[in-house]
């Protein structure tokens with residue numbers, strides 16, 4: 001039996017990513033692969049994060065499933081397209097966690113819960129304290145704070161609206177115009 005790592009030294013780092021409005025351009029209740037488009041510079045940016053040994057893990061609420069607007073199979077085909085569209089940049093997502101539930105289901109996983117981040121950390125041996133969650137919605141920032149990882153806000157998707165209320169959060173949240181700008185964080189790594 002492999003020993004559980006006791007020190008964060010043996011744990012990995014991750015860039016957790018919201019899907020809609022972050023990894024792909026925001027379309028409400030997007031459900032078809034042909035709707036998938038990625039922001040300019042996103043492919044190279046995520047490749048840079050990957051090169052710095054950050055796992056790339058998508059954390060997404062898809063209540064459209066619980067609302068009966070589309071199926072889990074639709075979500076799967078969208079995610080296949082997302083992976084395919086990033087492939088030419090050498091970007092490989094390490095995992096995708098999704099909450100398919102309706103908000104009224106009171107599930108454990110739906111953001112703003114930090115549950116999906118915690119599950120991802122356990123599954124992949126990630127130090128949440130050394131990881132980032134890049135999102136565009138208040139629920140992304142709240143999930144990051146709940147899980148103990150650093151929230152980052154991008155102003156694409158619903159980000160401009162989220163930015164209006166950024167002062168209400170108990171931690172400082174770095175803000176980026178677009179996903180490509182987040183690579184500046186890699187240049188400030190003290191190691």
Ligand SMILES: [Mg+2]
Pocket residue numbers: 018019020021022135136137157158
């Ligand atoms: Mg979003």
Ligand SMILES: [Zn+2]
Pocket residue numbers: 099100101107108109110
């Ligand atoms: Zn859920």
